Amino acid sequence: MKKRICIAVLSALFIPLLFSETAYDKFWNSMKAEDYDEAERYLAEWEKTKPKDAELYVAYFNYYIAKATAEQIRMETTPPDSGEYAEAKNESGDTIYLYSTTAYDDAFSEKAFAAIDKGLSFHPKRLDMYFGKAHFYYMRKEYSDQKELIKKVFALHKKYGGKWLWANNTPLENTPVDFEETVHNYIAEWLGTENQTAIECAREIALLFVKDFPDNPVAYNDAGLAYSYLNDLEQAKKYYKAGWECDGGDMILLANLAYVCKNLGETNEAEKYYLLMAESDDKGYADFAKRQLENLR
Template sequence: MKRLLPTLLVVLCVFQLNAQNYFEKFKEYSNNRDTIRQRELLEKWENDQPKDAELYTSLFNYYFAKSRNEVVLLASGKPPKGEKVLLVKDSLNKVAGFIGSRIDYEQSNLKKAFESIETGIELYPNRLDMRFGKIYVLGQIKDWRNFTDEIIKTVNYSVINKNQWTWTLNESRGDADVFFLGALQDYQMQLYNTMDDALLKNMQEIANAVLNHYPKHIESLSNLSIAFLVEKNFEKALQPLLKAEKLNPHDFIVLNNIAYAYREMKNNKKALEYYQKVLKYGDQQAKTTAEQEINRLK
């Protein structure tokens, strides 16, 4: 058995080296947008090392890129708010229309992208980059139901693997738990930034899933309150906000939201109390707003 061990080590090292070589080549062809060589490499890679983790992330990226089609649009009237467009003006220098673009997704390649990454996740459930890659694409195609469900699945799995996540080339992250929770906050903000009030419920679903396992996660307590604030259910909004304040009495975003809730409830005394706290702990912008509110409430 001792004679076999060096041979096994050599075979293992060669396997890892080959896998990394495939991955580096794929990145090179991707950067050069050489889809023909990408496809040829992926076929060889699949035959040579069908269980390589980087194969699945590369297949995912390849098919997702193939699915994206940018469509140029020429339309009359005023452009939608927030979209980057080229304005078309008439002889009187008035806006007559605009030229913009949108991304459409071809479904057969998109399906292959998801099938590839789902196989990868099944084989390598601790690979956080695979899970986050899938979530990212669901956000890009605005499939908010599956976006939310996939985040919740990942939150639940984080308890099973105790946040022992790995990343590209199966490398471990030393700050895995901090990085993981930080990314979850970014995803919840992605829902919020759609400005679609219906998606506030999705934010609450994610926040509740996080708090079920991480009850001291202040950002999720704050997110939980947002839908209640929008719905003007201020008493319910205060419950998670006051819990968050106990965990961090200096979080000025939480303090500001508490002040706002009390203000809307016409409890000026408590609103003033919390705006004073924002003055003490907030950044310059928060302090300016708090000062304005204090002057208005006095």
């Protein structure tokens, strides 16, 4: 199944723009050098001159995340699901696996969340702050809190008519960030965890995505995928089919629809969809469909 590619949405939080030499620049230069004592001094200097500056609270947020982050070495009898690891033998001669994980100190994490919340109290339309906070919840594996925040963002999206601000108070429409693409990205990340709570979050947000953006076929595909991960193939089929009816040229939806029909034992319907795909102008999709038809027959 072809994965949709999503844009990264957090770069504005972590890569500052270049201005004249100010506390802003001094802070970020200190962060790059990992000199956190110096960074803290520049934050205090910055806050004295601009106590309500949105970028100040983005900076505090990143500072506390950096302070919260710690790498830990784990030793297990099974390898990790992803990432690099080293094999070794213990005293009994059994194979063990060494790999690093990232942990986040709760006290510093709490300060990070408090900082971004204070920034949002002054700048409630700063979408990058909401997305940065949501991403930190994801990093901490606090999926339910992340989901609730994204639900709040959906409500605010309606309230503001989609008129958000991004880093340096740039109107969202003047940035490469796409709200709907970002929502899809969150859903894909949850599904990629294979964590049951995260998958339930993906389902809930995907349904809200469909409700609020009924003309976006990606929303239906996301809902179908969430139900597929939950092994509810009937509901998955419902959303794949609705999405395909929304955009009959979406080959990803058509492939997923055919696949779920095949797994439901609905061979004739699966064949119908693969035949449609076999007529695609895209040779890759057409060849894929033809191979699937051979397997069905």
